[in-house]
Amino acid sequence: NAGVTQTPKFQVLKTGQSMTLQCAQDMNHEYMSWYRQDPGMGLRLIHYSVGAGITDQGEVPNGYNVSRSTTEDFPLRLLSAAPSQTSVYFCASSGQGGHYGYTFGSGTRLTVV
Amino acid sequence: SQQGEEDPQALSIQEGENATMNCSYKTSINNLQWYRQNSGRGLVHLILIRSNEREKHSGRLRVTLDTSKKSSSLLITASRAADTASYFCATVGNSGYSTLTFGKGTMLLVSP
Numbered sequence: 001n002a003g004v005t006q007t008p009k010f011q012v013l014k015t016g017q018s019m020t021l022q023c024a025q026d027m028n029h030e031y032m033s034w035y036r037q038d039p040g041m042g043l044r045l046i047h048y049s050v051g052a053g054i055t056d057q058g059e060v061p062n063g064y065n066v067s068r069s070t071t072e073d074f075p076l077r078l079l080s081a082a083p084s085q086t087s088v089y090f091c092a093s094s095g096q097g098g099h100y101g102y103t104f105g106s107g108t109r110l111t112v113v
Numbered sequence: 114s115q116q117g118e119e120d121p122q123a124l125s126i127q128e129g130e131n132a133t134m135n136c137s138y139k140t141s142i143n144n145l146q147w148y149r150q151n152s153g154r155g156l157v158h159l160i161l162i163r164s165n166e167r168e169k170h171s172g173r174l175r176v177t178l179d180t181s182k183k184s185s186s187l188l189i190t191a192s193r194a195a196d197t198a199s200y201f202c203a204t205v206g207n208s209g210y211s212t213l214t215f216g217k218g219t220m221l222l223v224s225p
Contacts, residue, residue, distance in 0.1 A: 004155075033212055033213070042215040042218055043201070043213075043215040044215070045212055045213070092156075092213075094211075096211075097205075097212075098146075098211030098212060098213055099143070099144070099205070099211055101161055102146075102158060102213060103158070104155035104156040104158075106154060107154075
C-alpha cells in the first residue's frame with residue numbers, strides 16, 4: 001500500500017501566486033487533515049475532513065481552501081501565496097479519527113518568495 | 114494554540130542509555146499519542162494511550178499518562194543511533210471531531 005501520498009515534494013512560489021497541494025490516500029480512511037510545520041512551532045492544524053463532502057477549519061485556516069469530493073483525495077489550495085505561508089505541509093489520514101493513530105504523508109516543502 | 118509542551122526541547126545521550134521525554138497538556142483528553150519524525154520526513158505513529166490507561170508498552174517504548182497532572186512521559190530503553198529523531202506528543206480532545214493537537218517536540222540525539 002502506498003499510504004498517504006503528497007505531491008509535489010518541493011515548490012517555490014512567488015507572492016500572489018496560487019497553487020494546489022495534492023494529498024491522496026489508498027486506505028479508505030474517512031478522516032483527513034492538513035498541518036503546517038514551522039520551526040519551533042510543532043504542527044498546527046489548517047483544515048480537516050471527516051468524510052467526502054465534509055470539511056472544517058482548524059487552528060490556522062486563513063489563506064487556504066480545501067474540498068473533499070472523494071474519500072481518497074483531500075487537496076489544499078493556496079489562494080494567493082504570501083511569504084508567511086513558507087512552511088512544510090503535511091497531510092494525514094485515519095480510519096477512526098483520533099481514536100487510532102494517523103498516517104502521515106512525507107510532506108511538501110513550500111517556499112514563497 | 115498548542116496543547117502539549119514537550120520537555121526537554123533537546124536531549125543528547127549515548128547508545129544504550131535510556132531516553133525520557135515529557136509532555137504536558139492543558140485540557141481534558143480522550144487519548145494522547147506519540148509520534149516520531151526523522152529529519153526531513155513525515156511523522157510516524159508510535160503509541161497511543163487512552164485517558165483511562167496509566168501505562169502502555171510497545172517494544173522498547175513505555176508511555177505513562179497522569180490525567181490528574183495532565184502529563185505524559187515517553188521512555189525509550191536501550192537507545193540506538195537509529196532512534197535519533199524528533200518526538201512529538203499529540204492529544205485528542207473529548208469534544209468535537211478527533212483531530213490531533215501537537216506539542217513542539219523533543220529533538221533526541223543518540224550518539225554511537
